[in-house]
Amino acid sequence: MYVKGPRLNRISITGLFTAMVLVLLVSCGGDPAGSGFSTGEGSSFSLSCSSPFAGPGCVPSQGGGTVGILPVCNDDQPGIIDACGVTITNPIDLHDPIAISVSSLTANTRHTITIVDTDVTPLEITPTGGLLAISDSVGAINKAVIVQNMPLGAFLGDYTVTISEEGGDGSTDQTLSYTLADLSRVRCVNGSGTATASFLSTETVFAKVDANAGPLSDGTYDVYVLSDLQKPLANGGLISGTPATITIASGTGTIDLGTASTYSIGGYDVVVDVNRNGLFNQGTDLISRHNRLMSCFAVQGPSGTAVQQIASDKNGNKREIFDSNANIAAIRDIQAFVIPTERSAVTMPGAVDTYLVAHQGTWTNGDALVDVSGVAKRSPVQNDSNSEAPWVLLPFNNLASLGGMTCYDVVIDTNQNGTFEFGTDYVDNEDHLGNNACGVRISTAGCSNVSFGGVGTSDGGTSSALGDGDTTTDTAINLTGTITGSPDTAYLTITAGEQSNTIILAVAVDGSFNINIPLFAGDNHITVSGIYADNSTCSQTITITSLTDLALFRAQLTWDGSTDMDLHLVRPGGTYSNGGGGAGDCNYSNCKVGLDGQGSNSISWGTGGEEDDPKLDVDCISCGNGIENIWMNQITEDGEYKVYVDAFFGAENDVTVTISILGTTVGQVNCGTMVSGGPTDSCFVGTITWSGGTGGIGSFTPSGVKADDF
The missing domain is CATH 2.60.40 (Immunoglobulin-like)
Known part of the structure; x- marks a missing residue:
């Protein structure tokens, strides 16, 4: 075990198959999840x-x-579409899912979707009454999966899809068609x-x-x-x-x-x-x-309580806080998405009913399901795994009409009987940390408790002020502001496409906060939220666009920040240096390049200069908002890159590392409790295996094993 002495020259910041994950240099999916x-x-x-x-x-x-x-x-083409959002004109295999994109509907309105086999006596293959969907704030049902599996006995040939406004006179109905082949x-x-x-x-x-x-x-x-x-x-x-x-x-x-x-x-x-x-x-x-x-x-696991996060944004990022004050629909509309961790007692239901309901700390058998928006949504699921693609539960501009409530749960009623049943249905009444809490929190419309004081760099380089909608070439920013009203808890959520992370935000007695946060390449939607004793929430969201190159891979460490956890990346053939240092281990002592990402580190990996070296942006030491970030923009050395966490000082109960490859979150490992100097001092997060250099591909294999040293 490395004997840890005092750190010098560090500034405390206030305020089977091995192919587990495949990602290409830049791959398809405009709206990944x-x-x-x-x-x-x-x-x-x-x-x-x-x-x-x-x-x-x-x-x-x-x-x-x-x-x-x-x-x-x-692409975002209309009609029957493929995974790229491109209109399909060729026959579709009998067992492939079917998705649609339609527009020019009445905004924020319930619609029924019915599918009929037209080659024989008209046969409706959707459940009685059809699927129930909600158009978004611009009158679209966008990239929605309407068939995950054709029912047994389905015929080959032509089908029609009709999208009808619930209670409408039929004048706004839209009809699509597709052909099935074997x-x-x-x-x-x-x-x-x-x-x-x-x-x-x-x-x-x-x-x-x-x-x-x-x-x-x-x-x-x-x-x-x-x-x-x-x-x-x-x-x-x-x-x-x-x-x-x-x-x-x-x-x-x-x-x-x-x-x-x-x-x-x-x-x-x-x-x-x-x-x-x-x-x-x-x-x-x-x-x-x-x-x-x-x-x-x-x-999946066997049938049980089936409690897990279900609420998500448009891209399938799990989240419990939805900001009705935000102007980005992708993170504002409440959607339901799940690949259940447990098997339901009901298999192959064809479709399920999904409810947004008042929060309950405990759900018991037979509890009635009453959707706060008036009616449950009915969406298709994938055969006996009961997986459900993202499906709109409530558009953002309906949020303010829910009678002032801000705390909800999501329930997937697998057998569509209107009551909750253990082992059959799925419920989301927990937060991103797995705590029993509101499955969904909706920010009070028009609230003003959260204000941003400034956005810029603060690491000794040139300071530049940024505002909502601005761009930067920095890889991280310093964010300050105030949350009034003495919130019980505060959170910061940063979302960029299919990457998202939520951390606890430390707030001073006077309500101020000061945090350094890494940015993803592209648009970063940053939501700051205060949670109050009455379960109300006030959120504000800003967008900062980072013009930096897309990282080939990134490791992001988060914890509550009152202690000192350190992120390490070890090169192929290198050795983990518990406590810092080591030419083959990127960590606080040799890799830190500052918020703008332009500083020099003292290691030399690969065959190039600093361009193919890893970089660490910030080193959080008891900063109150624990987050550290290591990334690589160029790779000239193929092999296994290993990720570790070192509990340099103190004890933490929830130490998490998120791995992204080329802009896609591909893994998240929770190291759980870590204590400095003991048998849980170090956590081996997992291995990023890379081949093909800068133009190659990478995969991630998680571990989570802890020891006093490795």
């Missing part, structure tokens, strides 16, 4: 992004001096060959390939299992990991993917590399699902 589900102390994932599929809008090109994948995958596919199945998406740890996962009426020939092909955390695979993109092989004979074949205990709780996708070139070639290779957040299989 992330969310969280815990597997206990030491390991949890933050579901962030989508299944690896790209539509015809994904076009590979060359990037810089190396081969990079730069697909166009942020194409070559890969599906996840159980040992009996039955299509299955939910697996307990003791069960074995299989993948079954069928040629059907598609062009797949008999032969031997490569099979990859990928975590469902990443963005869609770009057409021509590298596939990460070591493949297994499957043999197709007489048009079919099955492969054993191992017991579910091999995988962490969460969702996974299966890719069949038909031409065995290690690239995803659209139209040739097979993929298990074609829409974001729709996994081939999910590893």
Whole structure:
């Protein structure tokens, strides 16, 4: 164990398959998503992004001096769409999900969505009364999954989708159409060959390939299992990991993917590399699902209390605070999204009812479900895993009309009987830390308790004042302000696309706060919230755009900040230096470059100058708002980069590290309780495996193991 002495020259700031996560240089998914589900102390994932599929809008090109994948995958076309938001004109496989984007609807209004098979006597395949959806504040139902699995016995051929305003006269109805075909596919199945998406740890996962009426020939092909955390695979993109092989004979074949205990709780996708070139070639290779957040299989626990975060923003980032004063709809509208951590007693319901209800500290069997907006929303789910893609619960401008209430829960009523049942339904009455609390907090409209005093840099460099909507070339900022009214708790949430994090915000006796926070590349929506004794919330949001390069990967450490936790990144072949130092370990003593990211560090990794060295922006020492950030913009040294946390001083109960690769949150590990100088002094967060240099790909394997040293 390293004996820790005093630190000098430090300034305290006041105020199976190894391919667990695949991310490309820049990959598809204009609206990727992330969310969280815990597997206990030491390991949890933050579901962030989508299944690896790209539509015809994904076009590979060359990037810089190396081969990079730069697909166009942020389209927002109308009609039946693929994962890239591109209108689909070709037949869709019978077992693929179906999504729509429609506009020119009445804003903030309930609509029914019905799907009818038109090739025979008209047959409605949606539940009685159709799906119930809400248009957003601009009159759109955007990138919504309306079919996650066609029902058993569904016919091939043509279908129509009708979107109707509830209680309307039909004059604003919109109709779309699509065609189903029996194409070559890969599906996840159980040992009996039955299509299955939910697996307990003791069960074995299989993948079954069928040629059907598609062009797949008999032969031997490569099979990859990928975590469902990443963005869609770009057409021509590298596939990460070591493949297994499957043999197709007489048009079919099955492969054993191992017991579910091999995988962490969460969702996974299966890719069949038909031409065995290690690239995803659209139209040739097979993929298990074609829409974001729709996994081939999910590893779940047995039925239980089923309490987990469900409320999310548009991009699937889990959050409990929604700012009705914000002007960014993506983080303002309340959505429901879940890949359940537990198996429901009801499987394959087709659709579920989702309620926004008054908060209850304890839910008991038989509790009546009364939606505060008047009626539950009905949305499709994915077969027996009961996974649900983001689905609007309440648009922002309906928030102020809920009678002044600000504290709610979200309940997914799997059997649609209007009452809560343990082991069957899912409830969100906890915050981002897993505490029993409001599942959803809505900021009081027009509240003025939160004010921002200034945004800029404060690390000895040139100070520059920033305001809402401004841009900066800095990698981190200093944020000051005031929260009046003596809040019980204060939070800061920073969201950028599919990346989001919430931390406790330290507030002085006079209500002031002062915090250094790292920025993500692009638009950063920063929400500061005060929570009061009556459960009311006041929030304000500003947006700061960082013009910095997109980090190849990033590790972000958060804790409550009253102690001194340190983030470490160890290079391939390097050694963890408990307490700081070490040429192969990036930490506070040799890597800090300041808020603007322009400072010099004292390490030299790779073959270039400082450009291919890691960087640490801030070193938080009892700063009250614990957050540290290490990232790399260029990589010339492939291999395994290991992430650690060192409890340099004090004890903490909730030490969390979030890993992002190319702008996508791919993992979140909760190291739990850490105490300096004891057996939980250090936490091995996990390994980022990188190949292909700056133009390559990376994966993350979580750990969470703690020891006195490593």
